[in-house]
Amino acid sequence: MCGDLRAEDAGNDVVLMGWVNRRRDHGNLIFLDVRDRSGITQIVLDIEKSPEAHAKAEAARSEYVVAVKGSVRKRAAGLENPNMSTGDVEVVAHELLLLNEAKTPPFSPAEEAIANEEVRLKYRYLDLRRVEMQKNFALRSRVAMAIRNYLVAEGFLEIETPFMTRSTPEGARDYLVPSRVHGGHFYALPQSPQIFKQILMISGFDKYFQIARCFRDEDLRADRQPEFTQIDLETTFPQQELIFGFVEGFLKAAFREAGITLEPPFVQMTYDDAIKNYGIDKPDMRLPAMVSLTDELTSELRETLKIEQALPVLGFVIPSVGELSGTARKSLLSEIRGGFGDSGLDLLDVARLKTNETFAPLAAAIETKASLGADDLLIVVTPKLGTPAMWNYDPQWIYKRVGALRLTLAAKFADKHKRFEQTGTAADFKFLWVTDFPMYEWDEEHKVWNAAHHPFTSPHEEDIKAGKLTNDKGAVRALAYDIVLNGTELGSGSIRIHRQDVQAEIFRSLGMTDEEAHERFGFFLDALEYGTPPHGGIALGLDRIVMILAGATSLREVIAFPKTAKAIDLMVDAPTPVSEQQLKELSLRVATKS
């Protein structure tokens, strides 16, 4: 193929087929760069050697599909191109066929500067011809294969589950599929294979996995598409560590495909520690953690500085920001203060404290605690007098708020601290297990407790025994865990409930009557009563893994035909209205047209 030829191929006759990447016309001598998936080779068309081929090359244009018959020649000294893998050779054409012409493309796949996404997505077939995209999808294919190979070798069975299934009223919004045969009834596309994989455990398939498509009708982000691919697995009789081991194993195999050698086991951290140290349940470990300055801020100091006594004071460092000018610093601080709004938070200006005799020791203590380096930016957030209302139902609120600020500033100064740049080694990838997630989550708007993970997650045995399911829902820990990479949640799983009575109790604790539970999950509750083994598993986003490995910041770079932020496919132009006839067959009527 086009990318394969090397100096030792000189003298061989070859046939190459591909696209015209570029044409350089010197009159009686024409160069064509011919491109296929493997790379690019320079073709030489000399009017003296082959006037017919030369004449056709004159007519060739960018993106024409051509076939070349010719012989490989080592390039003369000084004519090599060190920027091309095939740069030591060229193919002297004896014969050239223009297999297909091409309209002038709206943008050139050969071009360095890339077009805007709207154009790229509309002409996705041209965008996908670009070298970067070809690389991304080759990587994706290898990664998926490595994961399959690993899991199969570990004794997992890949089993498919339905796309057309039943709507369950909790969680994300469902994509619905109307039934023609049963007018007014709908299938739902699965948000995940969750219930099916648990039933496969009940069915005796020890170890199940699937690289499965999932569908969620929610608003999108750079790392969220309406349909996405999960590496979904479940085993019987697991401890958490067993699941962690399988995941670490397949990730190691997957990353090897990108030339990265991971060294499991990965760091583990409880949810509570993640919140305390990073203010988020998916810490980005490439940056320093937050530091608690609660001890440094004694009650007298708080008194004089007008800081609330009972609440934490948190600081963090953004490394290597460098010297900020007076105005730059001022506008940064006031921008942050503006972001706080009336939330009751304020910044402590440590630089100013230093200039004051009374507070200089405090400033010094803070800088030491935060391990402040010469070029680092230090931010300290304090609660003003008066406890904000949110504190009453979310005592982690300040941590989360400061954690979010840490990420915003880290993104803002990414060019300075360079912690987000890839160097091509395992050090670029900070993996982390976050464990012991809370079982319940308080919904302030509806004043109810919801399942934080999903209602099939098993709580810690001791929390059940301590009666916390009824007395102290906020303190119940779940046997639920996330795997996090560089601040992105890659996947999430849990040890499941395998006893019908416990499952029923959880449903009741979520405010569901037995009747409601039975209506929604009756088939599943039934299944639990026929000898259910303890089981557990996890699901990881394949798209996100490949995205991070490819050094991309959007899933659209690693999904061949993605949708826009408004869930539109610009190439095929979907979704569309359908005919009255189709609607009638499905017993549907459209109430409003937009």
Place this chain on the structure above:
RNA sequence: GGGGACGUAGCUCAGUUGGUUAGAGCGCUGCCCUGUCACGGCAGAGGUCGCGGGUUCGAGCCCCGUCGUCCCCGCCA
């Protein structure tokens, strides 16, 4: 649902305080060129300034609305 950025030639973008005929680079078309590889030279074509309305003697620029793309919050058990 909310906030922000962007929308000018096929692509990437510039366009000053509202003022003559809206520019550049790349691409495209034609001609020339036997060692280029982001080839080079000469000539040329190409514009509903996203769309609709308003202010004004005059709008790419100001105002209102609307559409699209991207990012974020909410949302994503």
